[in-house]
Amino acid sequence: MSKIYIIHENNEWTVHLTKRLSELDLPFEEWHLNEGLVDLSEQPPEGIFYSRMSASSHTRGHRFAPELADNVFAWLEQHERVVFNGSTALSLELSKVKQYTALTKAGIKTPKTIAAVGKEQIIKAAEELGAESFITKHNRAGKGLGVQLFHSVEALKQYVNGPTFDEPVDGITLIQEYIKSPEQSITRCEFIGGKFFYAVQVDTSGGFELCPADACNIGDLFCPVGEQVEEKPKFQIIEGLNKPIIAQYEAFLKANHIAVAGIEFIKNSAGDIYTYDINTNTNYNSDAEKAAGKFGMLELAKFLGAEFAKQQAVAVK
Known part of the structure; x- marks a missing residue:
């Protein structure tokens, strides 16, 4: 069957x-x-x-x-x-280096990033980056693995040579310029069947704990960007997103044979968009979806059902 x-x-x-x-x-x-x-x-x-x-x-x-x-x-x-x-x-999905090279090739801006293997090379990469503030992350990540914010190379040295250093599973650590969002948020664009479905704004005032899945409980992230002033939803579906970036993302997904994805970007104070993550096993936040009346898994199930029906129709001929 x-x-x-x-x-x-x-x-x-x-x-x-x-x-x-x-x-x-x-x-x-x-x-x-x-x-x-x-x-x-x-x-x-x-x-x-x-x-x-x-x-x-x-x-x-x-x-x-x-x-x-x-x-x-x-x-x-x-x-x-x-x-x-x-x-x-x-x-x-398994390599942020491959994500960034593919995004850059497609003309999509990403934060300046250096990949390093070995503790001495991680420190050297931060020195070469020359950014006032920077973050580390795992190349093969998911769940924000290895994300740490640093304001100096000295602080990085203490971390890398200390007992809490988190070795990436593939040995590759990324050192990346820190993009500060004046709104203290990032945006995650969800695509189903290669087409834009919705965008969710994620409040980062408490840190970059960005996995929207209800089952996620991320305790290994540290990237504070300020104190939360008032209670607001961490995940909120928004309207009126920048259309050019959506068209770029759809073209990128088509070129790379990706049907379902969540793509995350951040805006700096000048309004420049930096894309920094592609999730090809994307999850959805139930509270945000309930408030907006849009349901990713239902849309995904409908997409798979339609594609299954197409395949069945071809098989009958």
Whole structure:
């Protein structure tokens, strides 16, 4: 029987999608790729495949899930199965260096960034960056892994040579110029089927704890940008977003074969937009969606249902 196959490694991030698929009475099956096997002599099952593989899988004890997924994608793509967020999307999900090089190639501005391997090189990178304030982050991240704000190289030295230094899973640390937002917020643009769905403004006055998933509880982020003056929603869906950047993002996703993504940017005091993260296993915040009456997982389930129907129609001919 042909189905919609959901490839992932974290049940908490798929339960909202599978609930919507069930509501729409769509046939689906989950492939949890923490471990498994791929028989290259066999053909994959019929259906369409959607990946929600995460760069932060190793934080849940699923160290090699992305590597297994990448090989599964090769197998699926060999047999010309329809795969949404396949090999190219996963490659970008697992490397911010690849994200920034691809964004820059597409003419999309990113913060100045230097990648370094080794503690001495991390310090050297900060010196070469020459920024008054800068942040570190993991190249293979998710959940804001390794994000720290520094106002001096000396402070970085203490961190790198101290007991709290967080070694990236791929060994690559990024040193990046700090872009200060006068509004103390960032914007996350959600795309489904390669098309803009909505933008959510994220309040960063309490730090960059930006994962919108209800299941997320991020305790390893530190990037304060001021004190919160008044109570307001951390995640708020907004209208009237800058149209040129949306068109750029849609073209970027199309060129890189990415169907579903959340792309984050920040504006400086001059109004310049800096894009700094692409999430290809995007999550949605239920409170923000309820307030706006827009529901990402429902829209995603509808998209997958429509694509599944197209595939079934072709199979019948």
